[in-house]
Each structure stands twice: as C-alpha cells, then as structure tokens.
Amino acid sequence: MAISTTPDRIIAPTGGAVDQSKKPLHVPWRALVPVAVTCVLALLPHPTGLAPHAWYFFAIFAGVIVALMLEPLPGGAIGLIGVTVVAVLSPFVLFSPEELAKPGFKAFNSAVTWELSGFANATVWLIFAAFMFALGYDKTGLGRRIASAMPSPSRTRFSRRSRRRTPRARAARSIRSSATCLRSTTASRTTRRRAASAPT
Numbered sequence: 526m527a528i529s530t531t532p533d534r535i536i537a538p539t540g541g542a543v544d545q546s547k548k549p550l551h552v553p554w555r556a557l558v559p560v561a562v563t564c565v566l567a568l569l570p571h572p573t574g575l576a577p578h579a580w581y582f583f584a585i586f587a588g589v590i591v592a593l594m595l596e597p598l599p600g601g602a603i604g605l606i607g608v609t610v611v612a613v614l615s616p617f618v619l620f621s622p623e624e625l626a627k628p629g630f631k632a633f634n635s636a637v638t639w640e641l642s643g644f645a646n647a648t649v650w651l652i653f654a655a656f657m658f659a660l661g662y663d664k665t666g667l668g669r670r671i672a673s674a675m676p677s678p679s680r681t682r683f684s685r686r687s688r689r690r691t692p693r694a695r696a697a698r699s700i701r702s703s704a705t706c707l708r709s710t711t712a713s714r715t716t717r718r719r720a721a722s723a724p725t
Contacts, residue, residue, distance in 0.1 A: 555597040563588030581618045585611055612640040 563584050571580035589607035593600055611618050615636035616625060624630060643649060662668045 553597055555595040558595060559588040559592035559597070562591045576621055578618055578621055581614075582611065585614075585618065608640055608643075612636040615639075 566584035566587055567581055571577050585607060589603060592598070592603045592607075596603075598606075613636075616632045619636055619639060620630075620632055625632060
C-alpha cells in the first residue's frame with residue numbers, strides 16, 4: 526500500500542488524513558530546564574563582592590551542571606555547548622570591563638585561547654583515551670573474549686589430581702615451578718663454581 530504526501534497533509538495508510546499544520550512543536554522539558562536555570566540565575570542580582578561577569582559565568586556553569594544531570598544531549602555535547610556559549614559571550618561573561626578597556630586587548634582571540642586551553646592538558650586526553658578504550662571494549666566484547674579464552678580451574682587437565690594432593694605435594698610443585706621460572710634468569714651452580722674458581 527503506497528503512502529502519498531502533500532505539502533500540508535499526510536495520507537495515512539489506513540485511509541485517514543493527518544493534518545500536520547496543527548501539530549505543536551515538541552521540545553523536551555529536559556532541554557528547557559537548563560536554559561531556564563541559566564536565565565533565572567543571570568537575572569538575579571549578583572552577590573556583593575562578586576563581579577557581574579563572574580556571576581554570569583556562574584549562571585552558565587550552573588546551567589551546564591543541570592544539563593549534565595538531566596541529559597537532554599550526551600555529556601560531551603553539553604560540555605562543548607557550554608564552552609562555546611562562554612566563548613561567544615566572552616565580552617559579557619569571561620572578561621571584566623577593565624580587561625576589555627586595555628589597549629590592544631582582543632576579546633575574541635583571548636576567548637578562543639581560553640576555550641582551547643583545556644584541550645592542551647594531558648590529563649584531559651588521558652581521561653578521554655580511557656573512555657574511548659572502555660567504549661571500544663564494551664562495543665566489541667573484547668573483554669568477554671579475553672575472559673573466555675583464559676582457562677578456568679574446572680577446565681584444566683590436572684584439576685582433579687590437584688584436589689587429591691596433599692599440601693606438601695602442592696608446596697613441592699610450587700617450588701619446582703618457581704625454580705623453572707628463575708632458571709632462565711639466574712646462572713646455574715656449575716657456572717657459578719667455574720666463575721669462582723677461575724683465575725683472576
């Protein structure tokens with residue numbers, strides 16, 4: 526069954542017509558609450574001892590925190606939107622009037638420098654890389670594959686024998702295995718005797 530469309534009406538497959546012109550625009554409340562918090566805080570009078578531009582910066586910061594809690598968008602997008610809003614509104618939010626009045630001060634260049642300075646920190650990239658590795662492990666199932674490739678005690682050949690062994694036999698076995706591991710890194714007795722008896 527075909528669906529035919531016209532600019533203002535959509536014909537549904539059942540034969541009924543749905544009028545698109547009367548459908549209201551849907552904006553989720555989670556997207557409106559951070560904007561409302563930012564606007565309300567910005568309109569409140571700033572506390573004494575705090576510069577107005579710092580209060581506006583705090584209002585944007587509080588809006589970003591509320592958006593991170595409600596998650597109308599992914600967290601990375603919310604952070605980038607917050608940093609971009611501060612950089613765009615930098616003459617009113619980021620810099621004081623005294624800084625703006627300095628000769629040769631360029632608000633846009635300083636705002637872009639401030640905006641990108643966080644990405645020059647090595648700790649930020651370490652956290653980002655850790656998140657990317659974790660996301661990769663989760664998406665590909667690599668952790669599950671590695672865990673399934675490791676032998677479990679119930680699947681080993683000697684698991685039944687090791688249950689019957691006495692503690693003395695287990696201790697002897699562990700000593701033999703540690704000696705085998707150390708043999709490749711330490712010199713043998715014969716080599717040590719030859720080195721001690723060799724003329725200097």
